[in-house]
Amino acid sequence: MPDWLNITLRAIGAVAYLFLLTKIIGKRQIKQLTYIEYIVGISIGSIAAFMATEMDGPIYHSLIGMGVFALFPVLMEWLSLKSKFLRDLFEGKSTVLIKEGKILEDNLKKERLTAEDLMEQLRIKNVFRVADVEFALMETSGEVSVLLKSESQPVTPKHLELTVAPTEENQVVIMDGVIMDEPLATAGLNRRWVRTELQKAGVALENVFLGQVDKGGELYLDLYDDKLMVPGAQAMKLAFATLKKCQADLELYALNTKNEQMKRTYQTDSEQLQQIIDQVKPFMIR
Amino acid sequence: MTVGAQVKQTLASLKGAQADFETFALSTQNKKAKQLYSQAAEQTQSIVDNLQQRVTELEKEEPQFKGF
Numbered sequence: 001m002p003d004w005l006n007i008t009l010r011a012i013g014a015v016a017y018l019f020l021l022t023k024i025i026g027k028r029q030i031k032q033l034t035y036i037e038y039i040v041g042i043s044i045g046s047i048a049a050f051m052a053t054e055m056d057g058p059i060y061h062s063l064i065g066m067g068v069f070a071l072f073p074v075l076m077e078w079l080s081l082k083s084k085f086l087r088d089l090f091e092g093k094s095t096v097l098i099k100e101g102k103i104l105e106d107n108l109k110k111e112r113l114t115a116e117d118l119m120e121q122l123r124i125k126n127v128f129r130v131a132d133v134e135f136a137l138m139e140t141s142g143e144v145s146v147l148l149k150s151e152s153q154p155v156t157p158k159h160l161e162l163t164v165a166p167t168e169e170n171q172v173v174i175m176d177g178v179i180m181d182e183p184l185a186t187a188g189l190n191r192r193w194v195r196t197e198l199q200k201a202g203v204a205l206e207n208v209f210l211g212q213v214d215k216g217g218e219l220y221l222d223l224y225d226d227k228l229m230v231p232g233a234q235a236m237k238l239a240f241a242t243l244k245k246c247q248a249d250l251e252l253y254a255l256n257t258k259n260e261q262m263k264r265t266y267q268t269d270s271e272q273l274q275q276i277i278d279q280v281k282p283f284m285i286r
Numbered sequence: 287m288t289v290g291a292q293v294k295q296t297l298a299s300l301k302g303a304q305a306d307f308e309t310f311a312l313s314t315q316n317k318k319a320k321q322l323y324s325q326a327a328e329q330t331q332s333i334v335d336n337l338q339q340r341v342t343e344l345e346k347e348e349p350q351f352k353g354f
Binding site for chain 2: 165166168169187188217235236239242243245246249250253256262265269272273275276279280283284
């Protein structure tokens with residue numbers, strides 16, 4: 001076998017074996033790697049490179065070496081699942097940096113963080129005033145988590161005591177002019193529904209770059225042709241406007257009629273309709 | 287437009303809105319929204335009934351405008 005062919009085959013074998021090993025180690029992002037996993041990753045890589053280019057020793061030596069290296073993170077993860085002590089030992093503990101609004105300088109020193117580092121980390125979290133921070137913690141991954149004081153936290157519907165409609169998962173049903181069957185089925189719709197909606201909007205399927213099903217089964221469309229205007233989803237707004245019109249009509253009739261009993265019926269009806277409108281408003285107008 | 291015709295129009299709109307509620311209830315996958323819409327459709331039904339009754343009365347008063 002010529003050398004070049006040998007090296008090519010070894011390289012392909014090394015990559016395939018690497019792929020297999022990384023599958024076993026599992027999916028973790030580079031950012032979340034622990035120190036030991038980082039070292040293991042580098043070592044496995046260099047052994048693989050060695051295996052591809054050095055033709056002196058037998059291949060299985062490298063294979064065994066890589067296998068042992070790959071086994072370590074798996075073993076350590078399994079052990080840390082079993083014991084809290086080992087977990088703390090392998091993965092480290094998080095450090096409190098700010099507590100009750102006060103910076104803990106000793107802990108900063110322990111993590112070898114300067115004031116600038118801390119400020120930088122806070123700024124990354126969009127916090128520019130230390131006075132706004134109630135609690136900050138350095139996670140084992142080195143990232144800083146920040147809890148703002150309650151008066152500095154962004155306002156949520158809960159604070160405003162607003163009723164909001166539950167969020168629904170939006171499904172992308174058209175991609176690059178092709179109907180996606182699986183998300184469509186998840187949304188409880190079918191191809192015929194998509195065709196009807198496209199016809200309603202007056203758009204050809206080939207012209208759609210992206211189509212997404214929103215709340216209440218409304219289809220949002222983005223076209224390749226950006227000059228073309230797509231009518232926005234109107235069904236909900238229209239129904240809501242109709243309701244409001246009916247309510248106003250009922251009030252009008254209540255004022256106009258001379259029949260006392262009928263006046264009362266109209267009034268209670270219009271009040272009831274107003275209640276319904278208030279209930280459905282967060283769901284229909286978002 | 288007579289009063290009768292106006293009430294009839296409102297009745298038709300309200301029936302349309304009720305049907306919309308039912309459509310929304312069927313088309314949403316969210317249980318809470320589904321429940322809310324079907325509840326709204328039910329509540330609208332009683333108003334529709336009252337209006338229907340009123341239309342019948344008005345038709346008795348103005349028989350020349352009977353029918354939609």
